[in-house]
Amino acid sequence: MSQLKELLTEEMSGLLDAETQLTEALPKMAEAAHHPKLKEAFEKHLIQTQGHVERLREAFQALGEEPESEPCKAMQGLIEEGQTIIQDGAEKEALAADLALIAAAQKIEHYEIASYGTVRGLARQVGLYDCARLLSRTLGEEESADFLLTAISDPIVQQLALDDMGAQVNLDKGELDKGERRTPSSSARKTSKAQRGAA
Ligand SMILES: [Fe+2]
Ligand SMILES: [Fe+2]
Numbered sequence: 001m002s003q004l005k006e007l008l009t010e011e012m013s014g015l016l017d018a019e020t021q022l023t024e025a026l027p028k029m030a031e032a033a034h035h036p037k038l039k040e041a042f043e044k045h046l047i048q049t050q051g052h053v054e055r056l057r058e059a060f061q062a063l064g065e066e067p068e069s070e071p072c073k074a075m076q077g078l079i080e081e082g083q084t085i086i087q088d089g090a091e092k093e094a095l096a097a098d099l100a101l102i103a104a105a106q107k108i109e110h111y112e113i114a115s116y117g118t119v120r121g122l123a124r125q126v127g128l129y130d131c132a133r134l135l136s137r138t139l140g141e142e143e144s145a146d147f148l149l150t151a152i153s154d155p156i157v158q159q160l161a162l163d164d165m166g167a168q169v170n171l172d173k174g175e176l177d178k179g180e181r182r183t184p185s186s187s188a189r190k191t192s193k194a195q196r197g198a199a
Contacts, residue, residue: 004122004126005063005128007122009063010070011119012119017071018115019112020053020069022075026049028082028083029042029101032089034095034097034098035094035152038152041145041152052138059134062131063123063128063131078107089101095163098156099153099157106146106150109146113143113146123135155172
């Protein structure tokens with residue numbers, strides 16, 4: 001096997017493990033998300049991610065190799081960071097918790113975008129165009145997922161900026177109310193603060 005093809009196979013083995021880890025992490029991220037659009041984005045990307053696992057298996061076939069997965073420590077670390085953010089989010093207001101969750105999710109997508117860019121380039125270089133086409137389709141879905149997360153985070157950032165200024169403006173009232181703007185713990189904190197003020 002050529003050195004380039006060997007590197008391609010190794011990189012794809014890491015990706016197979018990374019995608020498999022994500023099929024277990026994304027349902028937890030969807031569960032932790034407050035904003036309905038964010039929840040929906042994670043649920044939709046879970047279905048895509050299950051497809052990414054299958055597509056990688058097809059890409060291995062196009063290589064003429066058996067699909068093998070190698071532990072991906074980078075994805076393990078990114079997912080662990082996501083879990084910490086989910087735990088910390090329980091103490092935060094819903095919008096701030098969602099924004100932290102989006103930050104973790106975008107780091108994951110960027111890792112995938114970098115990895116698929118590399119393997120697609122390697123596949124093209126060794127003339128494995130069927131394999132490259134499969135990897136390219138997944139790369140496109142990772143880029144779309146990242147783009148969607150940015151689109152969801154923009155109004156949240158604006159709303160948090162307004163909240164920080166003390167402005168009584170709700171940019172996306174319907175959606176945010178559906179997703180419960182404030183976590184129970186933060187509402188309780190605010191109530192007790194108000195009660196203390198009144199006493
Ligand atoms: Fe993926
Ligand atoms: Fe992804």
